[in-house]
Amino acid sequence: MDLIADRGRRVTVEELNTSKLLAHAAKQVKDRKFDDVLIVDTDAHHYENENFAEILPFMENEVFKQLALSSRAKAGRGNVAPSGFGYQDMGGRVTRYPLRASEKTDPGRQRDAQLGDRWMNAMGVDYSCLFPTGMLNIGLHPQKEMEFELCWAYARWVTEKALPDCNGRMYTMLCLPFSDPEGSLRMVETFGDRKGVGGFMITSVREKMQVSDNAYMKVYRAIEERGLAIAFHSGPNWGSNTFQSCNRFLSAHALGFSWFNILHCTNWVVNGMGERFPKLPVLWIEAGLAWIPFLMQRLDHEYMLRPSECPVLKKKPSDYMRDMYYSSQPMEIQDMEALETTFRMINAETQLLYASDYPHWDFDLPSTIYDLPFLSDRARHNILGGTAHKIFKLPPRNDAQKANLIKYGNYVGG
Amino acid sequence: MAEQFVGKASEFKDGERQIIRIGEDEIGVFRHQGEFYAYSNFCLHQGGPACEGLTIARVIEPLREDKTSMGLHFSETDMNFVCPWHGYEYDMKTGAHIADPRVKLRKYDIVRKGDEVYVVA
Numbered sequence: 145m146d147l148i149a150d151r152g153r154r155v156t157v158e159e160l161n162t163s164k165l166l167a168h169a170a171k172q173v174k175d176r177k178f179d180d181v182l183i184v185d186t187d188a189h190h191y192e193n194e195n196f197a198e199i200l201p202f203m204e205n206e207v208f209k210q211l212a213l214s215s216r217a218k219a220g221r222g223n224v225a226p227s228g229f230g231y232q233d234m235g236g237r238v239t240r241y242p243l244r245a246s247e248k249t250d251p252g253r254q255r256d257a258q259l260g261d262r263w264m265n266a267m268g269v270d271y272s273c274l275f276p277t278g279m280l281n282i283g284l285h286p287q288k289e290m291e292f293e294l295c296w297a298y299a300r301w302v303t304e305k306a307l308p309d310c311n312g313r314m315y316t317m318l319c320l321p322f323s324d325p326e327g328s329l330r331m332v333e334t335f336g337d338r339k340g341v342g343g344f345m346i347t348s349v350r351e352k353m354q355v356s357d358n359a360y361m362k363v364y365r366a367i368e369e370r371g372l373a374i375a376f377h378s379g380p381n382w383g384s385n386t387f388q389s390c391n392r393f394l395s396a397h398a399l400g401f402s403w404f405n406i407l408h409c410t411n412w413v414v415n416g417m418g419e420r421f422p423k424l425p426v427l428w429i430e431a432g433l434a435w436i437p438f439l440m441q442r443l444d445h446e447y448m449l450r451p452s453e454c455p456v457l458k459k460k461p462s463d464y465m466r467d468m469y470y471s472s473q474p475m476e477i478q479d480m481e482a483l484e485t486t487f488r489m490i491n492a493e494t495q496l497l498y499a500s501d502y503p504h505w506d507f508d509l510p511s512t513i514y515d516l517p518f519l520s521d522r523a524r525h526n527i528l529g530g531t532a533h534k535i536f537k538l539p540p541r542n543d544a545q546k547a548n549l550i551k552y553g554n555y556v557g558g
Numbered sequence: 559m560a561e562q563f564v565g566k567a568s569e570f571k572d573g574e575r576q577i578i579r580i581g582e583d584e585i586g587v588f589r590h591q592g593e594f595y596a597y598s599n600f601c602l603h604q605g606g607p608a609c610e611g612l613t614i615a616r617v618i619e620p621l622r623e624d625k626t627s628m629g630l631h632f633s634e635t636d637m638n639f640v641c642p643w644h645g646y647e648y649d650m651k652t653g654a655h656i657a658d659p660r661v662k663l664r665k666y667d668i669v670r671k672g673d674e675v676y677v678v679a
Contacts, residue, residue, distance in 0.1 A: 151615075153573075168605045168606055509604050511605070
């Protein structure tokens with residue numbers, strides 16, 4: 145197929161086949177014997193908008209459903225969900241974006257499930273937590289009713305259509321309509337016990353959200369009572385007032401992912417949510433790792449000066465942050481000593497979870513963790529899958545994986 | 559070091575590339591402005607197929623004497639090739655990453671024998 149390069153010049157590249165594109169990843173799997181290691185990818189994606197024809201009919205409210213379906217009719221010009229600015233594909237340099245539609249799959253099975261098999265097999269990933277892509281912007285929707293309807297419809301589709309086609313290798317943390325606390329609670333009560341639901345996710349790409357508002361306590365309680373986890377998934381918002389002064393995608397992307405998790409993690413910690421819900425596993429996803437030591441130091445510093453503003457806290461903010469979990473991608477690898485310090489500060493051996501973010505442009509392979517020179521074997525196994533096995537109760541897929549889970553003290557059955 | 563046959567120069571169009579596999583090793587051979595260039599096909603970032611993606615002119619941002627920007631433009635002279643996994647971008651003539659020349663793909667010599675092109679690996 146041809147891709148457009150400089151000045152309209154066309155460059156011929158092979159048609160997209162995920163297995164072929166990731167052949168070098170498969171070599172890493174073989175070289176490092178990843179089949180013996182339980183590898184859980186705690187943040188992978190699909191493009192749910194490609195499935196809107198199946199998803200939107202699951203909307204409950206007939207008026208909003210009609211609005212959504214009508215906007216997608218031929219020549220319709222409506223936008224169902226908020227969309228962001230950006231050039232994830234870097235002008236076609238990351239070829240799987242422009243070539244995506246050309247990849248062939250069998251008609252008898254969900255396309256996303258087939259594509260998932262291909263990249264999970266190539267990377268040596270045993271399980272992936274499937275997240276949407278466009279709906280990470282759902283917090284920017286001006287209508288809380290539509291936010292609920294889209295989250296509800298997606299939750300039904302993914303639990304009733306997509307996950308059952310994934311041979312048990314994909315699970316999800318369902319996106320909550322966080323502008324609607326009552327609707328969020330209803331989502332937890334309705335979907336919390338469904339197969340493949342490991343917890344619930346709040347898109348942290350929100351300009352106005354107070355995670356400690358009393359209205360949400362019943363939501364967190366309901367998740368905690370079910371033994372599930374909660375995740376805050378970050379993203380960029382180039383259109384926000386803060387980032388409109390960024391004249392490069394790189395700037396808005398690098399800052400945005402970190403910023404939205406910094407913002408909401410701060411509110412979570414300072415308001416003592418860790419004291420209130422000590423058994424609730426909390427994950428911070430896709431902001432990299434460099435922001436965490438920064439925030440630990442900033443919050444500890446100010447807390448020592450102004451503890452009267454945080455009377456619920458019984459220890460330093462960084463201690464609460466060390467109780468939470470962090471997904472590894474996109475892992476900043478430019479300064480290995482800084483990265484090692486970060487791992488020490490966050491107790492990575494027990495709190496860090498491998499994530500690929502595939503198929504997005506800045507995905508990380510399992511080797512990014514496995515090859516780190518300063519990690520012990522225990523830390524390697526824990527980060528790649530042992531810790532996630534404990535949180536999400538994902539069974540090992542062979543005897544060698546089970547033996548390693550037992551060896552490193554992670555095995556909880558299955 | 560052995561010479562591995564790549565193809566006939568007369569059949570290797572300018573702007574095209576071939577991937578040569580020698581055991582488990584892979585070498586990308588490009589033809590650019592009449593010259594042949596050969597590099598390891600394993601990206602120095604995460605091991606992606608460095609030579610199998612887009613070739614694209616380098617983006618430049620000339621500055622005027624008063625330091626104001628003239629905006630973004632494609633270079634008239636410098637060509638890059640890009641790893642399709644993450645966008646690591648390498649200079650066609652040197653194999654060096656355009657943002658950090660210390661990050662450099664292994665370069666292979668090319669030998670021409672008449673119309674035949676060989677890579678020395």
